[in-house]
Amino acid sequence: MLLASFFGLAIGLILGLTGAGGGILAVPALVLGLGWPMTQAAPVALMAVGASAALGAVDGLRQGLVRYRAALLMALLGGAFTPLGLYFAHRLPEDLLMGLFSLVLVLVAMRMHRQARGAQGVAAEHGWQQKNCMLDASTGRLRWTLRCGLTLAAVGSCCGLLTGLLGVGGGFLLVPAFRQLTDIRLHGIVATSLMVIALVSLMAIVGAVRAGVVIPPAGGVFIVASVLGMLAGRIAAPHVPPRALQNGFAGLCLLVAAYLLCKTFA
Template sequence: MSTLILALAAGAVIGLALGALGGGGSVLAVPALIYLLGFTPVAATTASLVIVAVSSATALPAHARDGQVRWRTGLLFAAAGIGPAMLGGAVAGRLPAAALTGAFGVVAAAAAVRMLRARRSTDVARPVRPGRAAAAGAGLGAVTGVLGVGGGFLAVPALVGVLGMRMRAAVGTSLLVITVNSLAALAMRAGTADGLDWAVIGPFAGAAVLGAWDGKRLAAKVSVKALQRIFALVLLAVAAFMLIDTAV
């Protein structure tokens, strides 16, 4: 199968997850770039930030029009994560490839378990505590910077579980957080972008953008809980593969 077809197929799947669940795109993008398209771990995490930043930014307006973006909370989350994201981006280029891949596998596995164990969100949103929002945002920013992930697969559970946000609002708000965190991390990874294969990244990102629109429509028709469970199982399998590959 040609590289272009693989890039288009992977981008479509990742965009679908991003649009439906408000996250997960980047956590699948990195292994796809490494194992399907031959990127190094550092190049894959940088390329992932580009892909997820573009797809998140284009998916955000549709959720905002539906009133499913909590701008104040999202901007607080994002602002708290900018510094850690930039610091993590600077550190990532100095980590050994095996350490980067192993750390990514651990975080992906933890996110999958969290999604499988997620409790049903309440229909009544609780008041947001700025301190808790800032702490969660800083943690997400650090993960984004080091591992090249947008943080949506962690942001949605945090927005629901920590801040009591409704699921669909958390999905929309997470896209704002992903966009800001990804751009902040990219600002510190300029040196790792020189050798990227833009002929692959371009189609990958384009397919992800189109997939995100379809994902939003899918989320309106299918139970978010069912989509979340399916994605978590796929994510768990990917995490196990990456950890085994690192150990061998």
């Protein structure tokens, strides 16, 4: 229980500091820290990330930042594809799942490092005219074109598939996809992504429980501790230099990915 509390607080703190993508380390914390198999760790990690995301989404709704129509569309498609991810998660070898998860961690680390160097911001400035989803200047709302709807549906589907397969909330995919494909401001992107994560995680958790996954008491402790850690992280985030935070998170992802690969295939 003590270890579950420690890792829960640590993951919540990282989630609060880094935003929607920080929850990707919840599964490694349970697998490496508590020795759980990935199929057991994934639903507990989703509960922790989903609960934290729900708090952020409620705050975003209160401030009027959430693009709720876009979030609902993506969550519906994500919920539809989550069972497919769960299906493969329970049939693929554990070693393959670990390898896929490590690859995702490496990709997240690379994106964070590029973001710290400011590369994404430069790309966004030069590519704004090619955005798939644009805001209407007169209303401030998204223009619901066929292209925009298909784009959001595709991103939501991928998010749901990865949520079911690897037990990740999908923030590492949603935030950069929103930044690349829409002209929504960053605060709105994060708030909308948190709502999608909360809804898709809830659907994935229901599917996992119906499939017979049992949440042990240590899992409940981990979830509660992660929520408390997330609240502490959100308070501390404004006082931490963003570049140092992004580089630190990228380095941590690479270390965890390397350790996972060594533990799995050594």
